[in-house]
Amino acid sequence: MPTSIKDECAIVGIGQTEFSKFSGRSELQVTLECVEAAIADAGIERSDIDGMVTLSIDGSDEIAVMRGLGSQELKFFSRVPHGIGGAMSLVHQAVMAISSGMCKTVLGYRALNGCSGNQPKASAVGGPLSTDQVHWGWYNPYGFSDPTSWVAMFTQRYMHEYGATAESLAEIALTMRKHAVNNPNAMFYDKPITSEDYFNSPFIAEPLRFYDCCMEADGGAAFVITSTERAKDLPHAPAVVRGVAQGAAADQEVMTSFYRDSITHLPEYDLVAKQCYEQSGLSADDIDAAVLYDAFTSIVLYQLESFGFCKRGEAHDFVKGGTLGLDGRLPCNTNGGQLSEAHLQGINGITEAVRIIRGTSVNQPKKNDHVLATSGFGVPSSAMILGQSR
Amino acid sequence: MSAKTETAPSAPQRMRPVVGHDNREWWDHINEGQLTIQKCKECGTLRHPPRPMCWKCQSLEAEHMPASGKGIVYSFVVIHKPVIPGYEYPLAVAVVELEEGTRIVSNVVGIEAGDVKIGMPVKVSIEAVDETLTLPLFRPAS
Numbered sequence: 001m002p003t004s005i006k007d008e009c010a011i012v013g014i015g016q017t018e019f020s021k022f023s024g025r026s027e028l029q030v031t032l033e034c035v036e037a038a039i040a041d042a043g044i045e046r047s048d049i050d051g052m053v054t055l056s057i058d059g060s061d062e063i064a065v066m067r068g069l070g071s072q073e074l075k076f077f078s079r080v081p082h083g084i085g086g087a088m089s090l091v092h093q094a095v096m097a098i099s100s101g102m103c104k105t106v107l108g109y110r111a112l113n114g115c116s117g118n119q120p121k122a123s124a125v126g127g128p129l130s131t132d133q134v135h136w137g138w139y140n141p142y143g144f145s146d147p148t149s150w151v152a153m154f155t156q157r158y159m160h161e162y163g164a165t166a167e168s169l170a171e172i173a174l175t176m177r178k179h180a181v182n183n184p185n186a187m188f189y190d191k192p193i194t195s196e197d198y199f200n201s202p203f204i205a206e207p208l209r210f211y212d213c214c215m216e217a218d219g220g221a222a223f224v225i226t227s228t229e230r231a232k233d234l235p236h237a238p239a240v241v242r243g244v245a246q247g248a249a250a251d252q253e254v255m256t257s258f259y260r261d262s263i264t265h266l267p268e269y270d271l272v273a274k275q276c277y278e279q280s281g282l283s284a285d286d287i288d289a290a291v292l293y294d295a296f297t298s299i300v301l302y303q304l305e306s307f308g309f310c311k312r313g314e315a316h317d318f319v320k321g322g323t324l325g326l327d328g329r330l331p332c333n334t335n336g337g338q339l340s341e342a343h344l345q346g347i348n349g350i351t352e353a354v355r356i357i358r359g360t361s362v363n364q365p366k367k368n369d370h371v372l373a374t375s376g377f378g379v380p381s382s383a384m385i386l387g388q389s390r
Numbered sequence: 391m392s393a394k395t396e397t398a399p400s401a402p403q404r405m406r407p408v409v410g411h412d413n414r415e416w417w418d419h420i421n422e423g424q425l426t427i428q429k430c431k432e433c434g435t436l437r438h439p440p441r442p443m444c445w446k447c448q449s450l451e452a453e454h455m456p457a458s459g460k461g462i463v464y465s466f467v468v469i470h471k472p473v474i475p476g477y478e479y480p481l482a483v484a485v486v487e488l489e490e491g492t493r494i495v496s497n498v499v500g501i502e503a504g505d506v507k508i509g510m511p512v513k514v515s516i517e518a519v520d521e522t523l524t525l526p527l528f529r530p531a532s
Binding site: 136 | 405407409410411412413441443446469471474481485492495496508519
């Protein structure tokens, strides 16, 4: 990795649409048109684009742009806040990503119906609808508007294709609860549940029961990261980042990627896993413990397969018999996870992964050379592998 | 009083679709009683939900072709909670694979939610669910 970004990157293509008071088309289409022009100008293939940057206020999601370009893999996506202050920051983000090897070719974009979209008449012709608003509009009218139901849709098909049963989901739920019982910070601290409790709990969205779902919570978590060199002088044993990656994959939607050939695995998790292992030179065999994103039990199955702990379709057998417990092959979510410590959208997975590396988890795994920590299911996702200082 | 006054709906209503440039034609056809599938004018690729650019050939030209409305349940859920005003529970939501190959999310009606099965044949039924909203729902195909 270079020590300076000087001369490391160059802008090689530019594109734009006409500028008018009334585009007469969606912001997404305007985006796609200027993006196509820039790619053509650069003389590259669409598939060369593996990163995207835009402003946080932009109405066209990266994954909506992906679905226009037919992109297969996106390894870097970043948005810059504060509106008009962010334009040059797009270059800044891209340079960091490229210089550090996170991706090779970044597409920066920003398109808006800034005149017509702000006029009252615009509502009659579409207005400045964000791709996100339009996306939810395909699901809300059917009462399909809750994360449990979206995950249940994937889970039903997974169970159908692979013969998985509620016994496997119960195993995950009970293991995470068992871990939380020892964790004074967990919402399930000192509140054990039994298999009977699990199976007696009501369905929220079949096939998912109450105990398949995480604990919504208020709270926060944070971390400080610095150079490994600097870390040597600090009080705690450093948790060294061996690999960290983002991923969005072909035909990606937010929680509703139901239009791919298969919905029993998630290619965005495959992409994140591949990058983490390539960067670190490690494989699943080297991972001693994991903090897998577990807002729902079934999504642990998908991750165990994508991250190579077992073959596709076999995770529901793999988890049986205490595999994810402290004495199992892969001690998992030793804090209780999102399921039973607290649902903080995964940020508490970072702090627990660091504790495992330090050896200070309330449920400390015996071996802690390398820990995997992952992020959310069914969305563009991310993961990291932490290791001991050498 | 000649002024037209707006009154609140007499019963809770379903959440509305979001209609804009990229999906207006599809919803117009639904309001006319026809389920359609967006088709690329250049390469013929079918796509749902509708979007402005073909992901195979990047054409911006598209048309809508009538769908047969026949399909099978590819996956489904039976929602019990949370209970949202405007819907009846337990509520069956399915990913339906149409015989043309595209998939669509909707409700399966005309059957106990607990009796829905993967692989079950279904057929579209375009229904006015309230005074101002028409949706493509699916019913078991006999």
